Amino acid sequence: MLAPPSPPLRSAPGLRVPGPREEHACEGGAREPYWPRLLPLLAALACVTRLPSFRGPLWSPDEGYLAVQARMLAHGGELYETVVDRKPPLVPWLYAGSFALFGDDSLLPVKLLAVAAQLLTAVLLVSLARRRWGDGAGRTAGVLYLLISIGLNPEDAQAAAFEVFMLPCTAAAMWCADRRRWGAAGAAVACAFLAKQTGGAVLLPVAWLLWRGGAPRRDAWRLTAGLGAPVLAAALLTTPSGFLFWTVTGSGAYASFTGSELHVLVRGLVNAAVLAAACAGIVPPVVRVLRIARTGAAELWLWLAGSAAAVLLGFHFFGHYYLQLMPPLALLAAAALQILPRERTVRAVVVSGCACVVFLAWGLLAPRPELAHAARLAQTVRAHTGPGDRVLFWGMHPEAYWLAGRAPASRYLTAGFLTNYSGGRNGPQVGEKYAVEGAWPVFREELRRHPPALVVDDSRGKPYAPDRVPSLRRVLAVGYEAVARVEGAVVYARLPSVRQQA
Template sequence: MPLDRTRLSVAVLVERLPPRIRNGYWTRLIPALALLAVLTHIPSFVRPVWSPDEGYLATQARMLADGGVLYDTVVDRKPPLLPWLYEACFAVFGSLSLWPLRVLAIGAHLVTALLMVSIARGRWGGRAGAAAGALYLLVSIGLSPADTQAATFEVFMLPSMVAAFWYAERRRGLAAGVATAVCALTKQTGGAVLLPVLWILFQDARRRGLRIPAALGKVLFGFALPIALVAAMLTKPRGFLFWVVTGSGDYASLDGDLLLMIGRALGNAAILGAAAFGLALPLLRHRRARRKAAAAGVELPERRAVSQGSTADLWIWLASTVIAVCTGFHFFGHYYLQLIPPLILLGVGAVSTSALSWRPVLVYSMVASTVFWCLALAWPGHRLDRSAKVATAVAEQTTPKDTMLVWGMHPEMYWLADRRPASRYLTAGFLTNYSGGKGDQKIGEQYSVQDAWKTFDQELSHHLPEIVVDDSAKSPYSPLRFPRIERLLDTHYQMVGLTGDTVIYRLVHR
């Protein structure tokens, strides 16, 4: 009986809502997209950690909660918003699981989808809006599962990136600037959306006869002010400037294995292309047909749409995201997530304003999404499984008061073992300039972050870690190539464990 009464009460409340709300476009669409967002990202909950970036953020959050200072005793080359979000979630829900971040990541995808619905609906009508939201969620898992199911920078950058474009469309320059700042404070390359934002408002000001400097000045003010406030009031300004802006020259340079970089760039582009092929093919066909028709002086038959204006702003947006993906020349798969919103909108526009059918687009996207969804559930993840085994072994041999040092590129070991890092440098990359996307060139102490070895030596001189995990294997940053690390291990440690090619050393107490 109580259940029947509850259902009756809900039904009565729904009936009392105005018909526009009860039967409205958004009322029907939001629950459907929310369900799709959950379904497509269910695999994110099957693993404790999906990527080293998640492990890095989780370890950072614990260090901040223990009194660490961002861009001083807690460092990374990324802006501060996501470390703070991880810290806030850990404060509320505890730091033993990333499920709250995964829930927030689904929320970020949903907000992104809804903003895209609004953009597409305003240009091409309600059906196009619904298609844009659904297709975004389907394609958003169209890369390696470690890149799409993890709660990392690009996922949380997307809502503010699309919001910046949405505000620019509506001539709200100040809000567009603020949204761009939030995007850049999540990840630096998010600031690339400033290019289409400025272009949209420039064209609008010129068309309406407004003062262009005043129109663009609002955007730039809205962009600069939040960044200045965060840098000056919530972090150490010099540290913020170095770690977020100026301190990544060698890391972001073109030096490296050119063939490896090209292969990674083309490989991830091909994967995303396969996921979005349902829209990419109609877009290419539509543009080819328009060019041929224009050359022949023939007008193509087009569907009636709310607006069939220029899509130049969307192409500029896509170009800006391509520039963002190429920045740093690493071409990791998760970088490509920012390509998806403008690509989806361009494809939706091509289908909406032509004689093309929606059915093959939607069917292909659903099939492709299902393939990537199943791949995520079956994803082997051997490397992260090894990290979990190493972390378990470390936890069994130490106490929570002990510290550890991971000489490698998998900082999730700190978080999985629940042990404090002995150094602010959570990966060997800061001390060696090694990164997974560029091969073995320019690796060495001389290419480290400025003063990193001096700081590292000072940290270890105060207190040697109880455990050192050598996760370098045959990599170019092996201790054999770094005498300081080799000398440290030979002088103070003995081997106590081996998992795969990862060696665990324990401090010898004399």
Template sequence: MSNQPPDRRRSSELRMNGGSAALPLGRLSPGALAAQAREAIRTGYWARLVPLYGALAVLTHLPSFARTVWSPDEGYLATQARMLAGGGVLYDTVVDRKPPLLPWLYEGAFALFGSTSLWPLRVLAIGAHLATAVLLAAIARKRWGNRAGAAAGALYLLVSIGLSPEDSQAATFEVFMLPATAAAFWFAQNRRWGPAGAAVAAASLTKQTGGAVLFAVLWLLRQDSRRPGGSRPRTSLAALAFGFGLPVTVIALSTGVKNFAFWVITGSSEYASLDGAWLNMLGRAFGNAAILAVAALGLLVPLARRWRRVREDADLWIWFGSSVAGVITGFHFFGHYYLQLIPPLVLLGVGAVARGAARWKPVLVYSLAASAAFVALGFLWPHQPLQHAESVAAEVTKDTKPQDSVLVWGMHPEMYWLADRKPATRYLTAGLLTNYAGGRDPESVGVADGMANAWKTFDAEMSEQLPEVVVDDSAGAPYAPKYIAPMRALLAAHYQRVGTDGSTVIYRLKDAQTCRVPA
């Protein structure tokens, strides 16, 4: 037995293992964890790496600050946040088919920094990417050593913008989901099942498909229980279930269990369906996959050289496979869905390079070049959709008072936020009332296809207070008023056409005295 003091022996063990713990983190006491943190700082690995990652995260996401809003999802979240700040109630007067964490984050950022700009959310999104990079570096470092760890975080940041800029530069659900998914895997790899469950819950409460990482966590738990000296499966499962169940239960109770279950789980059944224009959806699926493949080609080539050795990283392949299932869910294949694939894909590629399938230099050089091209693309991306939304919003602002309500009949809720006007309905897109989404067949879009009781609620809202202005942004889509009888009747009875902006038609209430309609 060594005569060294315990702390010195522990430091020696840490140095012998490249600065990582000689024992799984789940077995270390708080004092040992503190000693590990001190040793990590002393050796300088993270002290050097994290600032470098921070600079890389900022550089790769500089285009995110180049425009007011990148996507309708940002507009939806920003409008929701204003409604919540104005007294709205989540899953009652403020609704969406998404979990609550990101609307609350937007609301909190607006409370601190004001609601006229999304720059605080863009900064937080960069922080989310940085956290994901650090966690992936920690996972790779424990598996393949210091160099692989450093490369994993850097390669994640380079590949994370490898989609169309409106998908990769926006501060939306997938970006904030990724740190929690990486944390869940990191905790599971280190046999800390309670925190792993909590991280899975955090991912799921940001976006439902974030829960896909649970399959990899369960695989790691199963493998650990089979090892000599491994944890007891029942105890580990109980810790995992408690870690997951506690935050989900608390949030479900705080928002109302029935409403939470409907809007987060059961209410998405119509959206996540096989109905759709299959050629359109398949084109989007393969197109976005091809864009990501170009960005990640430096990792895909060495990975392809080792495809026969899948068992070496079965847990990572399960994480990747479950993430693919998350992308497929709903059969819409929007580009931002593919962000979920990047963390496990990067780790698989790094593992292949670390085992000799390629040299680091060409992988990093290609990834740097591809990332530079995507950064340039972010600055050059067409502004026409945003310019149109800003133009319509300016017309709405000019034609209404701050206290007036507005109805945007379309799929661009950012118009509410840009105009700084209160939505006349809790349904911020026509999709919630008609089941429309990108690629949906006209046959599956209509009044009867909307969410349960949505039209009844909408009629009650219109009976209480008609909006001063209606913006018809349908542009001949399957949910255009000419196809939707209630909207057609509403416009005919109470509104007159007062202007157009491109394909968008603006209607104004015929008589201010009709603002209140008897129920």
């Protein structure tokens, strides 16, 4: 067991010394029932805070992308070959497993799994804080985490997407490292990476705990083996070259900062401000204790720093990236509040609860114009095609395939792969020559072998519109005619003469 943190300075003004019932203790030595009382509260909080996620069929294009991937895998698709994305395989496999068990017409099972993931994250944080600072700190960490866990735009916080399933893996990595279970810690880091690449940032505090504990060389090997085995297995279960390309080496243009720098910077600052508002109850005590006392939690600061670096990586600053900051923030808040007077804990919980209510109302009441637009497009596509027809949505909303119940004509489910339009980038680096390496020859061959019955141009004035993409413009000019318009989107059907020749 690692040495407990140094006690706070008794002479520091405004601080308190934890009482006997709050002293560091082994979890088995609690005098009163702890988990039977706390778990129902955490479960209720997890359910309440995730209520908006059950509003409507889905929340974000990421959920839509995962749903379409899972359907393609169920029909014989191969990940990183005929089904591609710039993400590791764990969450697509999770969706595919859910669809295999419960059907692919609803994301309800996946949304329930997201609730369970948030609850598991909170439980692991409780255990970490309780081991270090006592029962009260454990309760504080778990409750505060769930209260701030929805403190972003609902599209980012409520989606059952990559980050939500990555968070319990990062918390598990810290939990195992705190108990010197290095093989399990490495496996948890690997699972975090396999959920999303930036989850691997938790390796920084885990490695710090290994080094600080003076662990022998065999423990370092255990950590390495635990980390390497799941990643190697995932690569072999897919295809090693495809796994390496799509998860590591093939995203250079996507991760570039060039193009729409001001737009991206504003997005980052806005999302940081939204998160700061959600954390208004916990930031002041953390800053106060940082100034006047030691918390003995260097690994938590490393966890926060590594998570912040992960948010910066890729220079997109999407709101869901910021979810990775929440577990270390909750633990740092628990570390600070167990030193400060008890009324500060009450104030932190109340302020965080009020902020949570605001974000909860936002999620329950906010309009969903893009989802409504995708639903109308899907309805139009269903009216013009049969269940066996392939279609191509030329846009950034892959959920339309899932809503329409039609198979994609290409493995590239968004125009971003073929133009580098990603996350609102509208600068000079958008066009065919900035596509994923080798994508256009594959795309042309897909359209030649299986021409889509419909092509839906959903660019709506964006820089990837067909008039700025010569290859797609030629395809539409030769073989398709416009048959409908839906709120700025143009629906093209194959010409009868082309269908007869095919």
